Amino acid sequence: MKIQPIINIKHSIPFKSNMDEDTHVFGFDDEISKSRRNFIREHYNQYLMPNYEIYEANGRLEKYKLKNLIENLIGRKTIHQATNSDSNASSYMSIFDLPMHNIKHIEGTNSYRGSSIIDNLNILPALKRNNIKRIVDLVGYDSLKEACRKNDIEYLEYKVDSNIWDNDAFKSKKNIIENENSIYQNIFGIGAEAPEDVIKKALLLWKDNKQKFIEKFIPFIKTMQKDNVYIGCEFGTYKTDNALLLNYFFNSKTKTNHNGITLFNKISLTEEIENLYYNLTPENKKLLEWDNNFDKQFIPKLNKLKKSLKIG
Numbered sequence: 001m002k003i004q005p006i007i008n009i010k011h012s013i014p015f016k017s018n019m020d021e022d023t024h025v026f027g028f029d030d031e032i033s034k035s036r037r038n039f040i041r042e043h044y045n046q047y048l049m050p051n052y053e054i055y056e057a058n059g060r061l062e063k064y065k066l067k068n069l070i071e072n073l074i075g076r077k078t079i080h081q082a083t084n085s086d087s088n089a090s091s092y093m094s095i096f097d098l099p100m101h102n103i104k105h106i107e108g109t110n111s112y113r114g115s116s117i118i119d120n121l122n123i124l125p126a127l128k129r130n131n132i133k134r135i136v137d138l139v140g141y142d143s144l145k146e147a148c149r150k151n152d153i154e155y156l157e158y159k160v161d162s163n164i165w166d167n168d169a170f171k172s173k174k175n176i177i178e179n180e181n182s183i184y185q186n187i188f189g190i191g192a193e194a195p196e197d198v199i200k201k202a203l204l205l206w207k208d209n210k211q212k213f214i215e216k217f218i219p220f221i222k223t224m225q226k227d228n229v230y231i232g233c234e235f236g237t238y239k240t241d242n243a244l245l246l247n248y249f250f251n252s253k254t255k256t257n258h259n260g261i262t263l264f265n266k267i268s269l270t271e272e273i274e275n276l277y278y279n280l281t282p283e284n285k286k287l288l289e290w291d292n293n294f295d296k297q298f299i300p301k302l303n304k305l306k307k308s309l310k311i312g
Contacts, residue, residue: 095130095230098123102236106244108256111229113244115236118144124151127230134223136231138239158220160239165265168209169217169279170272176206210279217246218287225253225289241265249273249302252294261309269311273302 095112096103103114110131117123118141127135134154137144148155168176180194180202194202223229224247233239244260245268261269277298280288285295 095127095132098126100232100236102240104236106231106256107258109229109254110227111224111231113236113240114230114232116141116144116232116234117230121147124148124153128153131228132230133228134226134230136220136223136229136243138231138233138243154223154226156219156223158216158223158243160233160243162238162242164239164242165268165272167213168206169213170268170275171206171210172271172275172278173203173206175275176202214280214284217250218284221247221251221288224251238262238264242268245273249298250276250288252288252290259305261305266309266311269302269306269309274299277302 098117099120100117101115103112105112112132116137116139117127117135118139121144124147128151132153134156135144135148137155137157138160140157140159145155145157164170177194177199180199181192184192184194184198220243224231231240231243233243241260241262242265244258245265246260247254248256248259
């Protein structure tokens with residue numbers, strides 16, 4: 001059987017055409033053609049989703065069963081194994097044995113980073129045995145907050161998103177004015193400036209937004225200063241990196257070299273970190289327990305790191 005396309009009427013073959021009848025045939029539905037198509041389809045499926053046959057064999061699974069299947073395939077301890085081996089998770093000898101992803105020790109501290117434990121709340125006692133006294137939740141899970149309360153573990157919600165650097169706390173007064181003028185230039189042409197009342201309104205909003213950010217930022221840094229923290233987002237990656245970058249620069253008590261800088265967030269060093277520094281008031285710095293030496297060394301430390309990373 002021939003497999004032919006539907007040809008646009010404008011470009012269809014004339015009735016008296018001497019073209020071969022197979023000119024517009026895509027292929028033939030014989031066994032050889034079928035096997036070739038299946039081979040191409042199989043290859044493409046493997047490219048798009050390696051090991052996809054596992055999912056086909058198991059069909060649609062419940063979230064719990066699918067998670068256990070994946071954990072088994074990558075060789076990690078499953079939730080089922082964890083809860084069945086010991087209801088109190090006492091079999092865990094190390095924090096690295098716990099069923100979370102991307103667990104890493106934060107150098108120079110007694111704290112760790114990794115994925116959220118929201119799907120493994122039963123291991124909170126094991127975290128306590130590993131000297132974890134507080135959880136910093138970068139997502140904001142109510143059930144995690146309640147579980148921490150029941151296990152007598154200090155809990156802090158500090159939501160961090162991937163576009164955290166767009167927050168007004170990382171912008172300067174100059175940035176705000178330039179942005180408003182840019183909007184008016186796009187409308188009225190080069191040289192146009194935003195009216196004074198528009199600039200004034202934008203600056204008032206900027207001050208309000210940056211203060212709201214700083215009010216949540218200070219408790220985060222103070223929690224990290226206490227140490228013995230487990231900090232994490234959904235996967236323990238980008239959001240956690242962003243939070244630890246802030247901790248590295250603004251925590252006067254930290255001794256870690258773990259700066260959280262990655263290819264994805266190092267752009268924040270161009271001016272965002274510096275802007276947040278200048279947006280802090282003397283009262284803010286006092287709450288963060290900065291001394292004069294730490295304050296004086298902030299910008300030189302930032303510039304040294306920018307130079308080493310060839311930024312700016």
